[in-house]
Amino acid sequence: MSLNFYRRVAFGLSPNEKPDKDPLNWAINQLDTIPDLLWPGKIPTEKDLRKKYGEWVYGDREVLRKKFKNDKHAYRKAKDELRIKTGERYFELNEHAIRHFQTKYSKQPVFERFWLFWGNHFAISEKDFLAEFSTGPYQREIIRPNMVKTFEEMVQSVTTSWCMIHHLDNSESFGPNSKKGMEWGETINENHARELLELHTVSPNAGYTQEDVIQLAYIMTGWAHKWDRKNLETGDIWFDQEMHQKGDKIVLGVKYKNDAKRELAKVIHDLATHPICIKFVSTKLCRHFITDEPTDEMIKPVIEAWNKSNGNLIEIHKAVITQAYKYNENTHKFHPPEIWLMQLSRMFDLNIPLSFEKMNYTFKSKPNNRQRQLSWILREIGHSPYRAKQPNGWSDLEVDWVSPELLLRRFWFASVELPMLVKSGNRSHGFILSCLKNNFEDHENMASLIENFRFGISDYDLGQKYGVICNLPGVLKV
Amino acid sequence: MNCTRRNFLIGGSTTLFLSGYFPKISFASMQKKNLIIISLRGGMDGLTAVPVIGDKRLKKLRKKLILEDVLNLNSDFGLHPKLEIFHKLWQKNQAAFVHATNIPYTGRSHFDGQNLMETGAHIPYKEKTGWLGRGLLASNIIGKGLAISLPMPLLLRGVPQNNNFFPSPDFVETKLIDQIYNEFKGEHNELIKSTLDTIRQRPLSMQIATDSDDRKKLALEAAKQLKDQSGPRVAVFDLDGFDTHAAQGGVDGAHADELEEVNKIVTILHENLGQAFDNTLILTLTEFGRTIKQNGGYGTEHGYGSAILMAGGLLKKSQVYTDWPGLKKKELFEGRDLNSTVDSRAVYNSAMSICFNQDPEFLRKEVFWGDQLPDLSQELFKI
Numbered sequence: 091m092s093l094n095f096y097r098r099v100a101f102g103l104s105p106n107e108k109p110d111k112d113p114l115n116w117a118i119n120q121l122d123t124i125p126d127l128l129w130p131g132k133i134p135t136e137k138d139l140r141k142k143y144g145e146w147v148y149g150d151r152e153v154l155r156k157k158f159k160n161d162k163h164a165y166r167k168a169k170d171e172l173r174i175k176t177g178e179r180y181f182e183l184n185e186h187a188i189r190h191f192q193t194k195y196s197k198q199p200v201f202e203r204f205w206l207f208w209g210n211h212f213a214i215s216e217k218d219f220l221a222e223f224s225t226g227p228y229q230r231e232i233i234r235p236n237m238v239k240t241f242e243e244m245v246q247s248v249t250t251s252w253c254m255i256h257h258l259d260n261s262e263s264f265g266p267n268s269k270k271g272m273e274w275g276e277t278i279n280e281n282h283a284r285e286l287l288e289l290h291t292v293s294p295n296a297g298y299t300q301e302d303v304i305q306l307a308y309i310m311t312g313w314a315h316k317w318d319r320k321n322l323e324t325g326d327i328w329f330d331q332e333m334h335q336k337g338d339k340i341v342l343g344v345k346y347k348n349d350a351k352r353e354l355a356k357v358i359h360d361l362a363t364h365p366i367c368i369k370f371v372s373t374k375l376c377r378h379f380i381t382d383e384p385t386d387e388m389i390k391p392v393i394e395a396w397n398k399s400n401g402n403l404i405e406i407h408k409a410v411i412t413q414a415y416k417y418n419e420n421t422h423k424f425h426p427p428e429i430w431l432m433q434l435s436r437m438f439d440l441n442i443p444l445s446f447e448k449m450n451y452t453f454k455s456k457p458n459n460r461q462r463q464l465s466w467i468l469r470e471i472g473h474s475p476y477r478a479k480q481p482n483g484w485s486d487l488e489v490d491w492v493s494p495e496l497l498l499r500r501f502w503f504a505s506v507e508l509p510m511l512v513k514s515g516n517r518s519h520g521f522i523l524s525c526l527k528n529n530f531e532d533h534e535n536m537a538s539l540i541e542n543f544r545f546g547i548s549d550y551d552l553g554q555k556y557g558v559i560c561n562l563p564g565v566l567k568v
Numbered sequence: 569m570n571c572t573r574r575n576f577l578i579g580g581s582t583t584l585f586l587s588g589y590f591p592k593i594s595f596a597s598m599q600k601k602n603l604i605i606i607s608l609r610g611g612m613d614g615l616t617a618v619p620v621i622g623d624k625r626l627k628k629l630r631k632k633l634i635l636e637d638v639l640n641l642n643s644d645f646g647l648h649p650k651l652e653i654f655h656k657l658w659q660k661n662q663a664a665f666v667h668a669t670n671i672p673y674t675g676r677s678h679f680d681g682q683n684l685m686e687t688g689a690h691i692p693y694k695e696k697t698g699w700l701g702r703g704l705l706a707s708n709i710i711g712k713g714l715a716i717s718l719p720m721p722l723l724l725r726g727v728p729q730n731n732n733f734f735p736s737p738d739f740v741e742t743k744l745i746d747q748i749y750n751e752f753k754g755e756h757n758e759l760i761k762s763t764l765d766t767i768r769q770r771p772l773s774m775q776i777a778t779d780s781d782d783r784k785k786l787a788l789e790a791a792k793q794l795k796d797q798s799g800p801r802v803a804v805f806d807l808d809g810f811d812t813h814a815a816q817g818g819v820d821g822a823h824a825d826e827l828e829e830v831n832k833i834v835t836i837l838h839e840n841l842g843q844a845f846d847n848t849l850i851l852t853l854t855e856f857g858r859t860i861k862q863n864g865g866y867g868t869e870h871g872y873g874s875a876i877l878m879a880g881g882l883l884k885k886s887q888v889y890t891d892w893p894g895l896k897k898k899e900l901f902e903g904r905d906l907n908s909t910v911d912s913r914a915v916y917n918s919a920m921s922i923c924f925n926q927d928p929e930f931l932r933k934e935v936f937w938g939d940q941l942p943d944l945s946q947e948l949f950k951i
Contacts, residue, residue, distance in 0.1 A: 159866035495732045557744040
């Protein structure tokens with residue numbers, strides 16, 4: 091088995107890891123349990139951060155805008171101070187550190203790859219201040235615990251999470267015949283219903299119609315944040331009977347009897363166990379780990395595992411890894427920038443993320459450059475994880491990640507930034523060679539390409555070496 | 569269900585590798601025409617950019633936002649003083665405005681609105697490609713889009729092989745690429761290899777690092793590329809910050825700062841396109857306008873109708889093209905916003921038909937699902 095398997099399903103091998111005698115078992119054994127989060131620093135809860143979200147949004151909207159209505163400079167200054175005080179500039183950086191610490195040091199890196207996958211399948215795109223306050227904890231508290239349950243349970247949790255409901259506007263969706271809908275002349279907002287069908291479960295392959303979208307939106311009416319004067323839109327999610335569309339609904343030919351809050355669980359059950367959903371999500375999983383265009387033959391065992399286990403994600407993940415193992419030698423998969431960065435960090439033991447002590451924040455001044463570094467790098471290489479532009483998340487296709495500027499950014503990172511992230515004990519040529527040997531069969535050929543710089547240990551020399559190595563075809567893809 | 573981006577890519581990706589070998593359609597006999605779109609994110613206030621003159625109601629509702637020193641356009645409309653270049657070009661019939669226009673979106677979410685201004689659709693997030701990308705694809709113009717941003721904007725998606733330019737913070741030594749270029753072997757590395765070719769063929773000016781926030785530099789480079797007869801035919805700029813809920817101000821407020829940025833970009837494009845400016849159209853794009861009434865923070869809320877700022881030699885004449893809906897309460901959209909009487913997609917469809925040498929009817933069907941969009945080419949552009 092080629093060493094690239096460790097990058098195909100994980101992040102490569104760190105200098106103190108050695109290839110396993112049985113790579114398939116090594117990988118499969120990582121999927122039964124949820125590894126602890128390793129970050130030794132602060133890990134705020136979703137609820138804490140939602141409160142901060144409120145302090146920021148209402149502090150600006152309700153207070154500052156009124157106070158400084160005549161003075162754009164004073165307004166901007168006060169707004170910057172509020173950003174600092176509420177951590178608006180900080181929490182996303184901290185989340186990136188938690189995330190990258192995990193992928194760098196986790197003893198179950200294969201599990202972590204699935205974590206990234208599901209976070210992106212149920213993507214929260216850049217909207218309002220979700221990236222700043224919410225997407226990180228959502229992925230930790232909603233996605234992660236469900237990864238040892240069934241797909242259906244995951245969909246249930248995601249669909250009723252504050253983050254997804256806010257993201258897709260379900261709080262603004264009123265049944266037109268509901269009490270509040272009639273009183274206020276409001277109607278449905280279809281966003282969430284459409285994405286639940288299109289992106290999260292059955293996909294357009296199911297051939298649903300606009301009427302199906304509307305009917306599902308009816309079922310979803312009432313699932314909203316609990317509004318009160320103090321919390322406004324940051325209240326917990328509950329089911330508001332007075333927003334809920336009365337009457338029976340029909341989605342994809344199935345009738346759902348008028349049953350208030352219980353309708354949603356029923357329709358999610360049907361969607362999440364729909365054969366087209368199973369095929370759609372299995373294909374996506376295979377695309378992520380095997381190749382951009384997985385064949386039916388590759389996908390079939392995953393579908394079988396899904397059916398056999400009634401959608402148990404542990405079994406599904408194991409089947410995906412088994413297939414990735416089986417096809418490892420004759421398929422290719424291009425990795426998007428963030429995964430590439432995580433792999434470089436693990437394989438070459440780079441100095442990212444920053445230590446938790448240095449990530450400590452006092453809420454008194456702007457986060458410093460070091461604290462911003464990882465997030466800045468992610469943005470500059472084009473893959474700031476919580477800031478996908480669309481609810482379909484980041485693309486998993488090579489064609490979307492290969493543009494002149496995006497490739498140049500990788501050269502830039504590897505040749506200019508990376509040398510400054512090399513730990514002082516790791517600057518020797520020998521260190522690079524041993525990392526290459528640990529991770530690549532053709533390490534000798536790779537080494538020959540940087541032979542000219544073998545005596546160099548300056549940042550410039552390291553830049554020349556890493557600039558070449560990190561952008562080789564066998565590193566950009568497996 | 570329309571073809572989604574995902575479907576398109578699955579269906580089309582094998583041919584992408586080959587598309588470098590597509591016979592180039594010969595435009596040698598024709599002058600290349602450029603279409604430049606400047607996205608104004610956040611909701612550009614058409615009534616600040618192109619204020620209606622002497623409307624008592626506007627004066628009353630916007631006491632703190634009223635402009636003095638507006639530049640004169642005609643008896644009905646003025647121009648924000650920060651939009652000097654448009655005023656200058658107006659004298660030469662090279663600037664014009666469409667007013668009381670918007671995409672057919674009446675919600676008030678930036679995210680939904682921006683999604684729709686780029687996809688050109690009716691339902692947010694339903695389409696995964698942009699109208700400009702689809703227009704290029706329908707016109708078989710491949711590899712001629714230039715995005716002045718790092719992620720490929722949704723607007724340009726749907727057509728393969730776009731270029732993008734948004735310099736990294738430091739100089740990248742392209743000799744690194746030379747060193748590993750030959751390592752990219754085999755069919756599965758073709759896409760990367762051809763992209764590396766594009767990078768290696770870049771002029772030195774595109775390789776030099778710059779501050780990506782330096783819009784002057786970016787506009788200058790875009791102008792250079794667009795001037796090149798074999799260069800890109802479409803460029804997309806992205807500006808944000810138009811969401812001025814507070815301290816919007818008049819001549820010097822927060823909205824004025826953003827208009828100044830637009831002015832800067834158009835000035836540089838005009839100066840540096842030279843002759844090519846005669847064969848160019850520059851159009852702005854935004855998700856919605858802003859409320860008529862100022863809010864408690866002397867800003868404005870999300871509204872509906874806005875304006876499109878246009879410049880370039882392909883304009884028919886200087887004019888404010890509008891079917892003015894009026895600003896009386898009953899004339900406003902939901903009693904609060906300037907209405908939209910022109911579907912702005914009609915303007916973009918007509919502009920594409922001019923710049924891509926296509927039948928507007930054909931584009932309307934290919935790009936906008938046959939929506940009822942009148943052909944405005946005669947009214948707005950040189951044909």
